[in-house]
Amino acid sequence: MTGRAAQRDRVKHLFIWPAFLVVLAISLFPLIYALTVSFQTIRIVPPTPPRFVGFDNYAEIATSARFWGSIWTTATITFISVFFQYVLGFMLALALHHNVPGAALYRVTFLLPMFLAPVGVALIARMVFHPYLGPVNDAMVAMGFGNVPFLTQTWPAIMVLSVIDIWQWTPFVTLLMLAGLQGLPQEVFEAAQVDDIGPWRRFWGITFPMLLPLSVAVVFIRLIEGFKIIDTVFVLTGGGPGTATETLTLFAYNEGFKKFNLGLTSALSFMFLIVVILFGTLYLVAARRVTRRYE
Amino acid sequence: MTENRGLRRAGLILCLFWLFVAAFPLYWVVITAFKPPLAVSGGATYLPFIDFQPTLQAFRDAFAGLRGDFWGPIVSSTLIALVATALSVFLGTMAAYALVRFTFRIRLLAGIVFAVISVGGFVLLDVYTALRVPYALAIVLVVALAVSVWLNGRRLPGPVLGNDDVTFWFVSQRIFPPIVSAFAIYLLFAEIGKAGLPLLDTFGGMVLVYTAFGLPFAVWLMRDFLSTVPLEVEEAALVDDIGRLRIFFQIVLPMATPGLIATSMIVLAFVWNEFLFALLLTTGDWQTLPILLAGQNSSRGDEWWAISVAALISIAPMVVVATVLGRMMRSGLLSGSIK
Numbered sequence: 001m002t003g004r005a006a007q008r009d010r011v012k013h014l015f016i017w018p019a020f021l022v023v024l025a026i027s028l029f030p031l032i033y034a035l036t037v038s039f040q041t042i043r044i045v046p047p048t049p050p051r052f053v054g055f056d057n058y059a060e061i062a063t064s065a066r067f068w069g070s071i072w073t074t075a076t077i078t079f080i081s082v083f084f085q086y087v088l089g090f091m092l093a094l095a096l097h098h099n100v101p102g103a104a105l106y107r108v109t110f111l112l113p114m115f116l117a118p119v120g121v122a123l124i125a126r127m128v129f130h131p132y133l134g135p136v137n138d139a140m141v142a143m144g145f146g147n148v149p150f151l152t153q154t155w156p157a158i159m160v161l162s163v164i165d166i167w168q169w170t171p172f173v174t175l176l177m178l179a180g181l182q183g184l185p186q187e188v189f190e191a192a193q194v195d196d197i198g199p200w201r202r203f204w205g206i207t208f209p210m211l212l213p214l215s216v217a218v219v220f221i222r223l224i225e226g227f228k229i230i231d232t233v234f235v236l237t238g239g240g241p242g243t244a245t246e247t248l249t250l251f252a253y254n255e256g257f258k259k260f261n262l263g264l265t266s267a268l269s270f271m272f273l274i275v276v277i278l279f280g281t282l283y284l285v286a287a288r289r290v291t292r293r294y295e
Numbered sequence: 296m297t298e299n300r301g302l303r304r305a306g307l308i309l310c311l312f313w314l315f316v317a318a319f320p321l322y323w324v325v326i327t328a329f330k331p332p333l334a335v336s337g338g339a340t341y342l343p344f345i346d347f348q349p350t351l352q353a354f355r356d357a358f359a360g361l362r363g364d365f366w367g368p369i370v371s372s373t374l375i376a377l378v379a380t381a382l383s384v385f386l387g388t389m390a391a392y393a394l395v396r397f398t399f400r401i402r403l404l405a406g407i408v409f410a411v412i413s414v415g416g417f418v419l420l421d422v423y424t425a426l427r428v429p430y431a432l433a434i435v436l437v438v439a440l441a442v443s444v445w446l447n448g449r450r451l452p453g454p455v456l457g458n459d460d461v462t463f464w465f466v467s468q469r470i471f472p473p474i475v476s477a478f479a480i481y482l483l484f485a486e487i488g489k490a491g492l493p494l495l496d497t498f499g500g501m502v503l504v505y506t507a508f509g510l511p512f513a514v515w516l517m518r519d520f521l522s523t524v525p526l527e528v529e530e531a532a533l534v535d536d537i538g539r540l541r542i543f544f545q546i547v548l549p550m551a552t553p554g555l556i557a558t559s560m561i562v563l564a565f566v567w568n569e570f571l572f573a574l575l576l577t578t579g580d581w582q583t584l585p586i587l588l589a590g591q592n593s594s595r596g597d598e599w600w601a602i603s604v605a606a607l608i609s610i611a612p613m614v615v616v617a618t619v620l621g622r623m624m625r626s627g628l629l630s631g632s633i634k
Contacts, residue, residue, distance in 0.1 A: 025507075027468045034479035091306075102310070108617055109317050231571070252478070273475050280470070
């Protein structure tokens with residue numbers, strides 16, 4: 001590189017530094033503070049001076065049944081909903097890709113749910129799943145079993161929370177898988193048509209393997225985002241009955257803002273981070289194995 | 296071909312089924328907003344004019360402020376969302392442009408040194424000096440940055456990270472559960488507030504947080520959109536000795552308009568709907584709509600018509616966003632962003 005070009009290159013710093021600094025200052029640097037706090041006891045109410053306690057906070061969380069319960073709840077809701085999101089989303093994308101009649105009608109309606117505030121969606125769900133006054137109850141009564149207490153029993157509540165997540169985020173999978181389908185090379189499919197290979201084998205033999213890397217990425221994004229769930233739970237069940245539907249984020253929020261024990265809360269959120277990284281790594285390792293089988 | 300026809304029919308049935316599933320809750324919230332109280336408490340009603348007489352009373356009540364202040368959260372949500380979206384798309388586009396057109400070489404060792412100095416330095420300052428937390432963090436940030444930038448210019452052993460790694464660094468901010476940084480930001484903002492600069496429950500604080508929150512999306516999406524902008528025009532301008540900044544503002548930005556619109560829409564939706572940060576960082580003056588909505592649940596009980604009006608207010612702008620993006624999806628614009 002000549003000196004002049006290098007000098008001209010320097011303008012790149014002007015472009016990237018503002019964004020870099022904002023992310024560093026707002027997203028990353030508070031983490032350093034939180035990391036320090038997680039090794040201390042700090043209470044706001046009643047105020048106690050910070051004191052280093054080593055790994056005590058972490059040990060306390062690791063032995064708390066509520067923590068493991070919230071991991072289990074979060075993982076259950078996430079896995080159920082991501083599974084259905086992927087299957088349904090992919091099928092819808094295939095249908096749209098093959099120009100199902102009335103495609104123009106579906107597009108906006110299909111997209112809309114993912115742009116709505118989860119809090120608003122939760123409010124709607126509360127009306128729709130009302131055990132006496134809601135339309136779902138009407139349908140259940142028609143089928144012979146009515147008045148299911150959707151939000152006050154553990155399993156129905158977890159199912160409702162999963163259904164909401166599926167309703168809201170299936171469009172995301174559809175959107176990305178459709179984009180992936182449109183990007184596939186046409187020649188392969190034409191060749192398969194000439195060889196008279198049926199649609200079923202065409203899908204498992206060509207489409208699915210070719211979209212596998214995209215699928216892995218889409219499911220990964222949904223898993224990561226799913227683990228953050230709080231809004232709908234906060235509005236619909238508040239974690240109840242008891243703490244049966246308390247998710248990790250809600251648990252951390254409750255600990256922090258009801259007990260004001262900040263050291264413990266910070267430790268908890270770092271445990272959360274470790275859980276997410278653990279799950280993420282396991283998933284990516286498993287996904288790599290599956291992908292390799294198709295290569 | 297009969298096989299194909301069967302599949303087509305299955306696809307159509309699936310689409311119609313999903314259309315019903317997707318649209319029914321929306322239909323429900325729209326009609327419920329027009330229901331009189333009796334049409335709610337007497338069991339589910341479905342058809343306006345047949346099952347019940349629609350009324351505008353819920354809307355009148357809401358906007359007259361009978362059920363708490365609606366206008367306040369609407370105004371703060373709008374202002375915060377628009378400014379934060381504009382800022383993060385602008386900064387994100389600049390960063391994305393740098394990542395598309397220039398090469399960055401960052402030595403892993405310099406990055407590690409940065410992490411060690413910032414964590415270690417902060418702990419030292421926190422334990423051995425009486426410095427307030429924000430000052431300590433600021434000092435550590437400046438020192439660690441200066442040292443690692445200087446180090447990055449030396450010949451260090453170890454792997455060198457490129458543009459893709461920088462992009463990944465931006466995007467990886469989304470992997471962190473937001474609660475991790477939300478609490479830290481809350482504590483930090485409280486400390487900065489004690490030092491004299493109020494950030495909790497202020498416009499500036501919320502915009503700052505949401506700008507950082509939207510940046511990963513903006514960088515990621517704009518990088519793909521900008522990489523499709525042809526290089527030739529820019530090269531011609533460079534030969535004519537037109538500065539990079541002018542090229543960026545007068546050539547690149549206009550050519551990337553569709554991408555800018557799409558990215559803004561997506562970032563806007565995320566900021567508009569964001570709940571957790573708003574829950575922690577606002578208490579009254581700058582409360583956003585999602586917080587108002589969550590409050591409706593406990594304070595309204597079964598006044599579904601009022602709850603529906605509140606939900607509709609937050610949904611309405613997003614219908615526009617989804618419509619615009621739906622159009623763009625048809626033109627295949629979004630297919631570039633998945634690579």
